[in-house]
Amino acid sequence: MQSSPTPTPAPSRRGFLTGLGLAAAAPLVLGTTTRPERPSRPADPRVPVGPVVLLRGASLVLTMDPALGSGPLGAVENADVLMRDGTIAAVGRSLRPPPGTWIVDASGKLAMPGFVDTHTHLWQAVIRGGCTDGDLFGWFTRCTNPQRNRLTPEAVHSFVRLAALDAVQSGVTTLVDWVDIFSYDLIESYVRALTGSGVRFTYAMFPSEADPTLVTKVKKELVDPVPLAGFQVATHAARPVQHLNHAHWEAAQDLGVMLNSHVLERPEQRADDPIGVLTDIGALGPRLLINHAIHLTDDEIAAVAAHDVRAAHCPLSNMRLASGIMRLSEFGRRGVKVGLGLDGGTNDSSDFHALMKTAVGLQRARATDAGVFPQVHDILRMATLGGAEALGISDRVGSLTPGKRADVVVVDPAALNFAPRFDWVGQTVYNGRPENIDAVFVDGRPLKFGGRLVDVDTDRVVREAETAATRLRAAG
Numbered sequence: 001m002q003s004s005p006t007p008t009p010a011p012s013r014r015g016f017l018t019g020l021g022l023a024a025a026a027p028l029v030l031g032t033t034t035r036p037e038r039p040s041r042p043a044d045p046r047v048p049v050g051p052v053v054l055l056r057g058a059s060l061v062l063t064m065d066p067a068l069g070s071g072p073l074g075a076v077e078n079a080d081v082l083m084r085d086g087t088i089a090a091v092g093r094s095l096r097p098p099p100g101t102w103i104v105d106a107s108g109k110l111a112m113p114g115f116v117d118t119h120t121h122l123w124q125a126v127i128r129g130g131c132t133d134g135d136l137f138g139w140f141t142r143c144t145n146p147q148r149n150r151l152t153p154e155a156v157h158s159f160v161r162l163a164a165l166d167a168v169q170s171g172v173t174t175l176v177d178w179v180d181i182f183s184y185d186l187i188e189s190y191v192r193a194l195t196g197s198g199v200r201f202t203y204a205m206f207p208s209e210a211d212p213t214l215v216t217k218v219k220k221e222l223v224d225p226v227p228l229a230g231f232q233v234a235t236h237a238a239r240p241v242q243h244l245n246h247a248h249w250e251a252a253q254d255l256g257v258m259l260n261s262h263v264l265e266r267p268e269q270r271a272d273d274p275i276g277v278l279t280d281i282g283a284l285g286p287r288l289l290i291n292h293a294i295h296l297t298d299d300e301i302a303a304v305a306a307h308d309v310r311a312a313h314c315p316l317s318n319m320r321l322a323s324g325i326m327r328l329s330e331f332g333r334r335g336v337k338v339g340l341g342l343d344g345g346t347n348d349s350s351d352f353h354a355l356m357k358t359a360v361g362l363q364r365a366r367a368t369d370a371g372v373f374p375q376v377h378d379i380l381r382m383a384t385l386g387g388a389e390a391l392g393i394s395d396r397v398g399s400l401t402p403g404k405r406a407d408v409v410v411v412d413p414a415a416l417n418f419a420p421r422f423d424w425v426g427q428t429v430y431n432g433r434p435e436n437i438d439a440v441f442v443d444g445r446p447l448k449f450g451g452r453l454v455d456v457d458t459d460r461v462v463r464e465a466e467t468a469a470t471r472l473r474a475a476g
Helices: 122-127 136-148 154-169 184-197 212-225 239-255 269-270 274-282 296-305 315-320 328-333 354-369 376-391 424-430 456-476
Strands: 002-004 052-062 077-083 086-090 101-107 110-113 116-119 172-179 202-203 229-236 259-263 288-291 310-313 338-339 408-411 437-442 447-451
Touching: 002 310, 052 239, 052 408, 052 424, 077 184, 077 424, 086 110, 086 310, 110 424, 116 212, 116 338, 122 136, 154 172, 154 202, 154 354, 154 437, 154 447, 172 184, 172 229, 172 259, 172 376, 172 437, 184 202, 184 212, 184 229, 184 259, 202 212, 212 229, 212 239, 239 259, 239 269, 239 274, 269 274, 274 296, 296 328, 310 328, 310 376, 310 437, 315 354, 328 338, 328 456, 338 354, 354 376, 354 424, 376 424
Parallel strands: 052 101, 052 110, 116 172, 172 202, 202 229, 229 259, 259 288, 288 310, 310 338
Antiparallel strands: 002 101, 052 077, 077 086, 110 408, 408 437, 437 447
């Protein structure tokens, strides 16, 4: 991708949550406000900078807005995308760029909204490829718990940065990170790494019950100051800890954020009655996001649909852990808002194209029917606007509708794995790989350009993660 410059023109929240906190919390030393680590001006002069960028002449633009193009994906051929001050300003043919616009030649390429990862655990990059013969409980026992208990702030920063940048290079522009890391210094390092990656993120914090101030402290001091950050309260819905689930729901309501819960990932968890618990505490509704949701009954799926509960589908992780296959077709038939999730270490990489392809393939294998939901256009929508709808942020991201934030990816199909052109929509799902993502913009800012991450020393990122992982294992 080439670019050419023209001259460039020059809430406060309630401070206390009763009954919440973390048993393993470190002393609450005030941290510095989290700031972006990326340089304000890219070192490569070809990378567009400034408030206005025009993607000129993309062979195909998928806006995900049927009112802005043809078909369910809003397809427009030979079109431009104008980004101004971090927003989508216009999509159309032969747009006239205002003074100071950086013009990027997008001919022969496809432009679309960035992918929305509705469920992940980035720190688990330390255990990628680990415990390959284990189910969910084996993963917890042999991989997750031992490594989490040894984490240091430096290690957290290395692993989260590695995984976040991997997600960005795959085309992810928004992610939700469900985090059960407890001390303030670790959390501060986690948020700092996310911020430095440039990705739009939500920090979903799982608290236990000792410190009544930490949840608010993390949100107000670490998350709220970051323009691209959001916050959720995370939980594990289960009868034995219903009192904690209720406290988490109260905290989410007090802070005005979503509650984010793992639900029925394994059949053994039916004994925990998570949907019954969430019903009893009053959490069923559009401010509840449930992850995995594999082993729901017909009545539970109906209840989720009736209350507009949102869901995250993690097909690659569910396969890896032998957890089962989400009844995605039934969710879709009932109109449940579902997004896709990479689910951290058990996805092993951040390949969102593989995630989409698997989500389609599993439902066809389950139903032995190629016409079952989701079809290719359904899964592309689920990966973008559908994920934004599940998170309640579709007014800001998920489509290239003018006025929304400029989270855009550019796909280069001129590659051995993608060419020749037959049906670019189908090929984006079935042929695409992270190396086909030529550019990634978040809030109009280029994070990847010309097939490379902008101002990121990937060798150093990998080296530091390897060093941190070696130290953690030696400590065990």
